[in-house]
Amino acid sequence: MRIEIINGRLIDPAQNIDKQGSLYIENDRIIALFDTPDHFVADTIIDAQGQIVCPGFVDLSTRLREPGQTNKGTIKSETKAAASAGFTSLCVPPDSQPVIDNVEVVELLKDKAEKQGYPQVYPVAALTQKLAGSELSSLYALKKAGCIATSQANHPIQNLLILRRAMEYAATHDLLLMFCPQESSLSNGGCAHEGAMASRYGLPSIPYAAETIALMQCIELIGQTECRVHFRGISCARSVSLISKAKSAGLDVTADVAMHQLHLTDEDMLPYDSAYHVQPPLRSVEDRDGLLKGVRAGIIDSICSDHQPHDIDAKLGAFPETEAGMSTLETTLPLMMRLVDLGHLSLSQVIAKLTIEPAKILGLNVGSLAEGSPADICVFDPKKSWQINAESWHSQGRNTPFWQELMQAKVTHTIQAGKVIYKEI
């Protein structure tokens, strides 16, 4: 199978390319850029006039909800949504039901995902059994079965001795630890950022120290354990400076932020609208600005969807009793373009945060348009506007505060390993 993408603006931050031209795919690989290879006859030609051609997006955290919570999402519905939004690689956190703490769940996930034929799915192993924070998971077997990293998701280990040992064990098997910093004694069941909004509406709140203290403890343990750590989904400006210091001190750490944290703050929340209930919570304007600065300076390496689809019931109730999380895959590209339009980042910078940077964190040979790379490609129209509604939306979870809003930028083609897995009709 040979595909030629013509007339597009090719952007590949990994090679510092931003130029009009063609891209050539044979089987599952990119074989050339700009110049037609000898004897190349395309089976399919994609005309990308007025569009941007970039590497497929790599997501560090996508909840598929299967197994266990198919009322919220299925491997089919969510990988299809991911394909429609330009993603070609997805990391799946371990907090499914059952938890990804045994080889059977890994195999089930991989088999089902493969059958759907949408983006490549990379399971993340639970660091401890059942994510309970007491006994280690079989990380060697889980890695062999295909887990790309390990994590406790949003179930922080309470006991620092166990965290230390778990980090040592992960380091033994050279598994990346995706660490969501949260000290639960300080977050204390809260559901909103500790600030004026939570005070006014009487919402149980989460101070920034719940994140920064867990972050500092983990940084201290990295020195002792030599564990490779990626800080997943930070939300506070102070976390950015802590990570910056750790990097300056030579620690091998990386970090990401959820796309919605770069756009929304607690001041944007419509009080008691559960669509804004996320974990970590939407924080202050100063935090949002600090995160943007961190992304620009490269202290925050990657931007993540942190996709968490929910059914209607999960979001139907008084705010504190609703479940946290947004369905975000399909708003990622439009929100990415908003960062460019607002002048926060260049197009090339922001694409890097969703492609080569997360690929490097994971050690995957994707996220670039280099010759010989896997043909994982996203083609999108940066000017096309569309409305979020039942017709345009693919995820089973409609839990987004942007529902019914007009968005700009739309994926027209997603190619994964040389196969067109999404094409806009």
Next chain:
Amino acid sequence: MREIENLQLNAQGQLQHFLSIEGLDKALLTEILDTAESFAGISSQNVKKVPLLRGKTIVNLFFENSTRTRATFELAATRLSADILSMNIATSATSKGESLLDTIHNIEAMQVDMFVVRHSLSGAAHFIAQHVAPHVSVINAGDGQHEHPTQAMLDMFTIRRVKKQFTGLRVAIVGDILHSRVARSQIQALNKLGAEEVRVIAPKTLLPTDVESLGVSVYYDMEAGLKDVDVVIMLRLQKERMSSALLPSESEYFKCYGLSEDKLKLAHKDAVVMHPGPINRGVEISSKVADGTQSLILQQVSNGIAVRMAVLSMTMQHRRESI
């Protein structure tokens, strides 16, 4: 900061639900106080009933226990000739796993006209108002740590009766502001009605973050905070504040933040003392002050009936007109 979606007013700007002081203006708050004044006489008559809500069914839905608030709502409804059903949900449906919305829809199916709701979660009354049938009104009788607007209005009513107006008044609210829905409603109401200054007096552990943004000045020292105030509102201290390390002991709390006769002398000589009840004698207030000449605590309770009659009749009336 975005404001809460205002469900309280109908297209004509009249009250159709009563969920929070936020979202209501001075004119409407004054209308509630004036209407309550017109009802206040009824309670002292021989026949304590008016036929305003005859044929209407009001359901008291209490997901949290309450004596005073529930009883005064029952009396208010009875004096307006409505039928009232009180349900203590804290010990029934939701403990069997029924969702809040299912509970509401089930009771709604019994052809009711109004819910009076108390719930332990902030935003619960607002959520219910979003989901009830269009002809049903919702009154918030306290939602989590958010608001308790009828309590605040009966406090405003009590203050206005004694002080005649709000202009120039200095009011101190003392105690557990952090967990208090009463305080949040009072602060909003006092500021809207034109009080000169609202002070909060509490240790840091019992104050919410950025409390100044609510429109108050903050005092950690009760002696300084009480100086020249016209109204002292004491809040109830829950016993569990000691076990969760917010305070060391009742006795230390009383020493710092309890209202004794000596401390009350620091306030204006005509200052009045209020408390939403139930009071903890010797913890937040001394018996001598609670039972003293400056105390309005029992008037607050009586006034609660008139204010709740006002709110019930106003919301029901406007609901009827809007159909």
